[in-house]
Amino acid sequence: xxxxxxxRSEDYSQWYIDIVKKAGLxxxxxxxxxxxxxxxxxxxxxxxxxxxxxxxxxTGHVNAYFPIFIPKSFLSREAQHVEGFAKECAVVxxxxxxxxxxxxxxxxxxxxxxxxxLIVRPTSETIIWHTxxxxxNSYRDLxxxxxxWANVVRWEMRTRLxxxxxxxxxxxxxxxxxxxxxxxxEAELMQKVYADFAEQYMAMPVVRGxxxxxxxxxxxxxxxxxxxxxxDAKALQAGTSHFLGQNFAKAFDVKYLNENNVEEYVxxxxxxxxxxxxxxxIMTHSDDSGLVLPPxxxxxxxxxxxxxxxxxxIDEAAQEIMNALRAKGITVDYxxxxxxxxxxxxxxxxxKGIPVRIGIxxxxxxxxxxxxxxxDTKEKTFQxxxxxxxxxxxxxxxxxxxxxxxxxxxxxxxxxxxxSFDDFKEVVKSKGGFISAHWDGTDETEKRIKELTKATIRCxxxxxxxxxxxxxxxxxxxxRRVLFAKAY
Amino acid sequence: xxxxxxxRSEDYSQWYIDIVKKAGLxxxxxxxxxxxxxxxxxxxxxxxxxxxxxxxxxTGHVNAYFPIFIPKSFLSREAQHVEGFAKECAVVxxxxxxxxxxxxxxxxxxxxxxxxxLIVRPTSETIIWHTxxxxxNSYRDLxxxxxxWANVVRWEMRTRLxxxxxxxxxxxxxxxxxxxxxxxxEAELMQKVYADFAEQYMAMPVVRGxxxxxxxxxxxxxxxxxxxxxxDAKALQAGTSHFLGQNFAKAFDVKYLNENNVEEYVxxxxxxxxxxxxxxxIMTHSDDSGLVLPPxxxxxxxxxxxxxxxxxxIDEAAQEIMNALRAKGITVDYxxxxxxxxxxxxxxxxxKGIPVRIGIxxxxxxxxxxxxxxxDTKEKTFQxxxxxxxxxxxxxxxxxxxxxxxxxxxxxxxxxxxxSFDDFKEVVKSKGGFISAHWDGTDETEKRIKELTKATIRCxxxxxxxxxxxxxxxxxxxxRRVLFAKAY
Numbered sequence: 001x002x003x004x005x006x007x008r009s010e011d012y013s014q015w016y017i018d019i020v021k022k023a024g025l026x027x028x029x030x031x032x033x034x035x036x037x038x039x040x041x042x043x044x045x046x047x048x049x050x051x052x053x054x055x056x057x058x059t060g061h062v063n064a065y066f067p068i069f070i071p072k073s074f075l076s077r078e079a080q081h082v083e084g085f086a087k088e089c090a091v092v093x094x095x096x097x098x099x100x101x102x103x104x105x106x107x108x109x110x111x112x113x114x115x116x117x118l119i120v121r122p123t124s125e126t127i128i129w130h131t132x133x134x135x136x137n138s139y140r141d142l143x144x145x146x147x148x149w150a151n152v153v154r155w156e157m158r159t160r161l162x163x164x165x166x167x168x169x170x171x172x173x174x175x176x177x178x179x180x181x182x183x184x185x186e187a188e189l190m191q192k193v194y195a196d197f198a199e200q201y202m203a204m205p206v207v208r209g210x211x212x213x214x215x216x217x218x219x220x221x222x223x224x225x226x227x228x229x230x231x232d233a234k235a236l237q238a239g240t241s242h243f244l245g246q247n248f249a250k251a252f253d254v255k256y257l258n259e260n261n262v263e264e265y266v267x268x269x270x271x272x273x274x275x276x277x278x279x280x281x282i283m284t285h286s287d288d289s290g291l292v293l294p295p296x297x298x299x300x301x302x303x304x305x306x307x308x309x310x311x312x313x314i315d316e317a318a319q320e321i322m323n324a325l326r327a328k329g330i331t332v333d334y335x336x337x338x339x340x341x342x343x344x345x346x347x348x349x350x351x352k353g354i355p356v357r358i359g360i361x362x363x364x365x366x367x368x369x370x371x372x373x374x375x376d377t378k379e380k381t382f383q384x385x386x387x388x389x390x391x392x393x394x395x396x397x398x399x400x401x402x403x404x405x406x407x408x409x410x411x412x413x414x415x416x417x418x419x420s421f422d423d424f425k426e427v428v429k430s431k432g433g434f435i436s437a438h439w440d441g442t443d444e445t446e447k448r449i450k451e452l453t454k455a456t457i458r459c460x461x462x463x464x465x466x467x468x469x470x471x472x473x474x475x476x477x478x479x480r481r482v483l484f485a486k487a488y
Numbered sequence: 489x490x491x492x493x494x495x496r497s498e499d500y501s502q503w504y505i506d507i508v509k510k511a512g513l514x515x516x517x518x519x520x521x522x523x524x525x526x527x528x529x530x531x532x533x534x535x536x537x538x539x540x541x542x543x544x545x546x547t548g549h550v551n552a553y554f555p556i557f558i559p560k561s562f563l564s565r566e567a568q569h570v571e572g573f574a575k576e577c578a579v580v581x582x583x584x585x586x587x588x589x590x591x592x593x594x595x596x597x598x599x600x601x602x603x604x605x606l607i608v609r610p611t612s613e614t615i616i617w618h619t620x621x622x623x624x625n626s627y628r629d630l631x632x633x634x635x636x637w638a639n640v641v642r643w644e645m646r647t648r649l650x651x652x653x654x655x656x657x658x659x660x661x662x663x664x665x666x667x668x669x670x671x672x673x674e675a676e677l678m679q680k681v682y683a684d685f686a687e688q689y690m691a692m693p694v695v696r697g698x699x700x701x702x703x704x705x706x707x708x709x710x711x712x713x714x715x716x717x718x719x720d721a722k723a724l725q726a727g728t729s730h731f732l733g734q735n736f737a738k739a740f741d742v743k744y745l746n747e748n749n750v751e752e753y754v755x756x757x758x759x760x761x762x763x764x765x766x767x768x769x770i771m772t773h774s775d776d777s778g779l780v781l782p783p784x785x786x787x788x789x790x791x792x793x794x795x796x797x798x799x800x801x802i803d804e805a806a807q808e809i810m811n812a813l814r815a816k817g818i819t820v821d822y823x824x825x826x827x828x829x830x831x832x833x834x835x836x837x838x839x840k841g842i843p844v845r846i847g848i849x850x851x852x853x854x855x856x857x858x859x860x861x862x863x864d865t866k867e868k869t870f871q872x873x874x875x876x877x878x879x880x881x882x883x884x885x886x887x888x889x890x891x892x893x894x895x896x897x898x899x900x901x902x903x904x905x906x907x908s909f910d911d912f913k914e915v916v917k918s919k920g921g922f923i924s925a926h927w928d929g930t931d932e933t934e935k936r937i938k939e940l941t942k943a944t945i946r947c948x949x950x951x952x953x954x955x956x957x958x959x960x961x962x963x964x965x966x967x968r969r970v971l972f973a974k975a976y
Binding site: 027029030031034036042043046062063064066067068069071075076082087088089090091092094095096098108118119120127131146153155167 | 515517518530557560561564575579586593594608615622638
């Protein structure tokens with residue numbers, strides 16, 4: 001194979017980076033911690049974004065756009081929020097450069113210092129709630145169901161392409177409601193939207209739950225999360241939805257007149273997913289031959305390779321198959337490059353995770369067949385050329401489902417119920433994955449377990465029944481199990 | 489009418505601002521010069537963006553994403569570029585805030601000063617060409633046809649919603665080519681894409697031409713432009729496409745090995761349109777009742793109003809019409825608000841520029857008709873309920889065409905051929921619009937005319953024939969007319 005990558009079992013982190021680079025998804029940039037998303041990686045993100053956007057619109061949301069800058073003083077308005085967010089961020093202090101009087105290029109013009117520094121948004125609650133004060137007067141202005149697609153910046157010290165970068169792309173929904181019940185329902189709805197997207201499109205099974213107080217978003221009263229398990233048995237927080245109570249309404253003085261003409265504070269939610277999902281997608285399905293993509297998000301779903309090279313009768317057959325596939329809304333490429341051998345092309349298409357490859361040779365054509373290879377299992381079969389588009393259509397659905405099933409089985413195999421701290425430590429160390437254990441509900445215990453094992457409480461799962469037990473660390477009583485894991 | 493706006497003839501600038509605000513398109517924000525794009529304004533921008541994006545993809549371009557920050561030193565690499573762009577921009581100097589030791593909220597942490605300041609991108613040629621150096625090695629890597637949708641910041645002193653804001657949304661294409669001819673062809677192609685979009689979707693006629701050396705993009709060898717005429721007879725530069733020669737390739741040392749294995753510098757283009765187009769759309773078509781939108785870009789194409797309020801038989805008829813319209817891909821709303829009278833609703837829908845309104849009353853239904861009002865001419869007619877969806881479908885096309893024709897006629901009426909400087913001054917002062925005049929081709933004359941009249945050379949039009957003449961200011965010989973105008 002032309003482009004070797006590190007094997008997954010040998011060095012998972014390096015394997016991940018190799019895939020990101022060799023599949024042409026992203027690169028590091030000249031700016032510390034910021035990535036360049038390359039066209040193929042961006043095409044995957046576009047497919048994700050477009051589908052998520054459709055799901056937002058189907059649930060009654062609209063898009064808007066708020067400024068990238070936040071006046072520094074806004075960040076101090078909500079006490080918890082500033083603790084969680086204000087620290088590591090990009091600060092704009094000046095608005096002009098000038099020619100260096102000493103001839104050294106350009107320098108910052110000291111006379112162009114801003115009166116108040118501006119922060120490049122790490123998240124937009126503050127600027128948005130400042131704006132909502134003008135938009136909300138009466139119950140008739142509610143609910144306000146707004147989302148924005150934007151770039152945000154958090155000055156991360158340790159970055160990794162897609163998973164943790166100083167600048168990333170995301171969407172952030174910010175809604176305002178007349179009642180607490182409605183806001184809670186909204187936060188739960190968006191968690192469901194995220195879970196549906198993850199499972200139905202990314203083929204990535206997720207656990208739904210709520211965060212402990214300790215792991216909540218800064219300023220939230222409840223954080224709903226979806227948690228996925230990556231191929232190295234570490235957890236990935238894939239999306240969060242926050243019930244913010246009246247915290248931001250109070251901080252920015254956003255009230256409305258209710259139907260009885262009484263002033264009340266507004267209730268809020270916020271929710272977001274980011275380009276981090278691309279990292280999750282890679283780590284859920286890929287293998288030592290490269291990327292594996294679920295058909296519903298693959299920029300190219302099918303590639304046709306002439307064996308060993310283009311020829312009139314092969315081109316004709318390829319064209320006919322492409323037409324039939326495109327008529328079904330399936331994206332397809334014909335790889336006619338005369339300078340590369342089929343084996344080389346196969347490796348390239350595997351690296352890029354194209355779900356289905358069709359090989360067409362003259363002898364196949366004489367027999368009325370084509371060769372169909374699926375990326376997920378690498379199985380190859382010969383299929384009648386007649387009706388091959390229908391076959392492929394079904395196969396893409398099968399691959400989508402198989403990827404989900406495979407990931408679900410992996411998660412089930414890597415979810416362990418433990419009842420002693422010795423077992424807990426042993427599982428963290430040897431097997432990893434989710435650990436279902438009793439916890440006494442205190443911050444201290446949660447932190448102590450993290451210190452001792454690096455495992456954190458990923459969530460208090462929603463679908464787990466109450467069960468009497470004792471905390472795995474302290475032996476104090478507990479009413480339900482929570483999910484621990486080491487996480488990205 | 490509920491929401492009065494300033495009349496266009498009385499105060500054009502205020503009329504414009506009134507429309508932007510009362511139609512719910514955008515607002516000023518807490519951050520100087522940055523706007524908030526409200527949901528209805530953003531829905532228009534989304535429609536524009538999605539169509540432009542389709543046109544880019546149809547012409548072989550792909551999207552990617554590059555960092556928002558540019559290291560300060562990059563800006564000095566291309567000499568002209570730094571002159572044109574580096575000055576008024578947002579400069580990031582620190583990466584951390586801390587709690588004020590004196591208890592005054594948060595302050596910049598002086599210990600977190602960046603070694604090299606980062607500039608929030610005013611445009612991305614420098615960071616992108618720095619990246620292209622890694623991506624381009626041989627002729628096989630070319631052409632590189634990449635676009636990005638992004639936010640950019642230019643610290644403008646005088647801002648106006650959509651037309652000139654410190655932060656704005658745009659797309660910037662950056663292509664790399666093996667030959668000069670191919671790059672020039674690309675720059676011309678993108679000008680054509682912009683012109684087609686403006687005319688076919690925005691219904692905004694444009695003049696295609698090239699900029700004078702003086703008005704060129706900083707770092708370009710040729711700037712192709714599309715210029716539109718607004719309702720106050722001022723010109724708007726609506727989109728530009730630049731042939732950059734080898735300037736950026738040389739500044740960032742981007743070479744490729746040609747087919748003969750010889751190293752050559754790469755040829756470049758860049759091209760962009762922005763949220764400024766929303767301002768152009770407003771000023772091309774709107775009137776004293778509010779926004780007028782071309783059907784192809786209207787977020788809601790048809791609104792149905794029950795007269796005087798909802799009732800079972802009206803609701804049923806409305807639902808039937810909505811189903812028929814939606815089956816044709818037409819977007820439609822049914823305004824059932826029981827608290828607003830029809831006249832109030834009509835004014836609101838006119839303010840929002842919804843192209844077609846259907847009124848349904850009980851007496852109409854008995855007669856088997858509905859009332860159809862078009863926003864562009866405000867004409868109302870009664871139409872048979874049977875087949876009304878087909879009628880509306882045709883009407884939307886007619887409105888789209890009528891808006892274009894009307895704007896084209898306005899431009900033709902406001903394009904004046906002049907041959908003396910007295911006439912020139914008189915036309916600038918009294919009538920405005922485009923002035924077609926001879927110019928001697930020098931920077932000095934161009935600048936002098938601007939000083940004397942505030943009119944600038946909008947472009948050297950592409951479709952104008954050579955013609956012997958003398959410069960309107962200096963009397964020196966000239967071979968062709970150029971287009972002057974006062975501009976936004």
